[in-house]
Amino acid sequence: MKINDVSYRSVWVDPDDGWSVRIFDQTRLPWALDILRLTQCGQVAHAIRTMQVRGAPLIGAVAAYGLALALRVDASDTAMERDAAMLAATRPTAVNLGWAIGRMLTRLRLLAPADRVAAAYDEAGRICDEDVIQNEAIGRLGLELIEELHRARGNAAGPVNILTHCNAGWIATVDWGTALAPIYMAHDRGIDVHVWVDETRPRNQGASLTAWELGSHGVPHTVIADNAGGHLMQHGKVDLVIVGTDRVTRNGDVANKIGTYLKALAAADNGVPFWVALPSTTIDWSISDGVREIPIEERASAEVTHISGLTGAGQVETVQLTPQGSGAANPAFDVTPARLVTGLITERGRCSATADGLCDLFPEYV
């Protein structure tokens, strides 16, 4: 995606700087565009844990490069398995992380230690290239959905109003994004779209990242409190909900940022289509009961009790929202049962949020 007319991916390596890994520090957006230079596996793990880099497909890709950095230090079997396990354990919910590390190990275990570094960079690069291709396909297939809604509106005045939760844009993937890819393509093709951007407490990925992405691309959008979505749906102001996901079970249950389940309930109650955009690397074929089997990350209570923002002097400051001594719980994800999901947008097509729907698109996993 372009920033100030310069094309970027969300992760890249610099061959002229010892094959260091570069990412944007997403905790500094939208106030600053800071590029982090990662040269050690431990730095990659820290960036993932602290959400300097986040987004299910992207943390998988960055962790893959983290393993490449680790192998530069020690490519022995013992060190490789240890460092891979450490990276895979940085965050529990996004299945892409474990998938990417597993794919790397499948290739690297077959190689002599001396051959592992080059192969690791090559495989991590393939993971990145494939993510871009998959997300572009998701964009095209999701665009068809938006075009169908646009036609169905006929001459009705105003834009196609789309609500999204958290950030599933290009900064959450290697490029294009998942939930936002169809929106970018619709906007670029001249379809009048407007996006209701859930702020997405407590980390505010919507207010700080989705709003920044859409604003940078010129897509009309309005930031709203998470609690406003149901009201807007009740008053006919939402034509479509599109969200990303961190893990989808083989029968279509969807784990995504906390609050997604509540949006799905409101959408079902108001007859608003609720679609989930995902590359197939986000499908966990090993489980079928999302509520019981998907691990939900519990993050620090300080993310709820405190909030960061920009002062008038242009400094990023963190302030306390809650009384001293008040506890806070911070589950970072929830699971939307498949029955509340209208459909899934994958790189191979759109399907129902069912085992049959997914198996029709991905028969090799049956």
Ligand SMILES: CSC[C@H]1O[C@H](OP(=O)(O)O)[C@H](O)[C@@H]1O
């Ligand atoms: C295409 S990103 C998918 C998913 O990842 C985000 O989680 P986090 O910001 O904690 O990394 C969010 O749930 C997005 O919808």
